[in-house]
Amino acid sequence: MVTRNTQQQKLVEQVFLSLNHPSAQEVYKKVQELYPTIGRATVYRVLNRLCQKGQVMQINREENCVYFDKNNFDHPHAYCIKCGKIRDICFDNTFSKCSSSLNKNLNGFTPLGVDFKIVGICSDCQNK
């Protein structure tokens, strides 16, 4: 398969690089200003292709829904990309040291909570 360097791809990539942590919609809107006939699906496809090539990373949301937790305090989770299950991680005081050290670098950002998640494959799914 020979990949083709289309106008749309170049434009989406260029617009993506000009933005900070954009969502797909943000990229889409900006691209539309420059190339009104572009399809929504194309923007999603180009971004996903960039991810597969490893040039781009998705932030949060390997999941596509909210999960609810009984434990009403900040603690890290492990999310399995195979089964979609979330598990608690036992955290030691390195985590709280890490949490409090981050507060120093927030530049006026008022933290309300943390969301620390390890993404990977759980032992159940590895043994299948």
Place this chain on the structure above:
Amino acid sequence: MVTRNTQQQKLVEQVFLSLNHPSAQEVYKKVQELYPTIGRATVYRVLNRLCQKGQVMQINREENCVYFDKNNFDHPHAYCIKCGKIRDICFDNTFSKCSSSLNKNLNGFTPLGVDFKIVGICSDCQNK
């Protein structure tokens, strides 16, 4: 306003407590088995009410879309609940110490990446 202790509420709460980090859909399906006439909206409403009361916590996804990042390595982000923007946090070696210390506690879980996010209000939004 007088809150009412309905059958549906009791059931949703009970089912939620019986599950580990369930999504709303998981709770809905389980509740439906026991109470087939329950509406989907009711399950969402009860879970949201539990969150407001502080009994339940939502895991990840204050956002409702995927964000993309140029920086192709694991680093923490700050997510503002007012404007929805994501910012990078400068991380020091405490973060990597924290990351590597977590590896010890993973019990066979193979980590592929981390997603560390501080949720709060950015300085721009505070000054409005």
Place this chain on the structure above:
DNA sequence: ATACTAATGATACAAAGTATCAATAAGGAG
């Protein structure tokens, strides 16, 4: 027992993202 109204269930809707498929346009071969 009655009245008030919080909560429900049905329905429609919105937003994010994917699947499908005919039409288009890269780019290599001649």
Place this chain on the structure above:
DNA sequence: CTCCTTATTGATACTTTGTATCATTAGTAT
């Protein structure tokens, strides 16, 4: 430069997660 192959596009329909609306139902205080 022209033709041909097929990767990519754009339109459309669809799926999933979640919310808004509103008439009906059922807790609860009196």
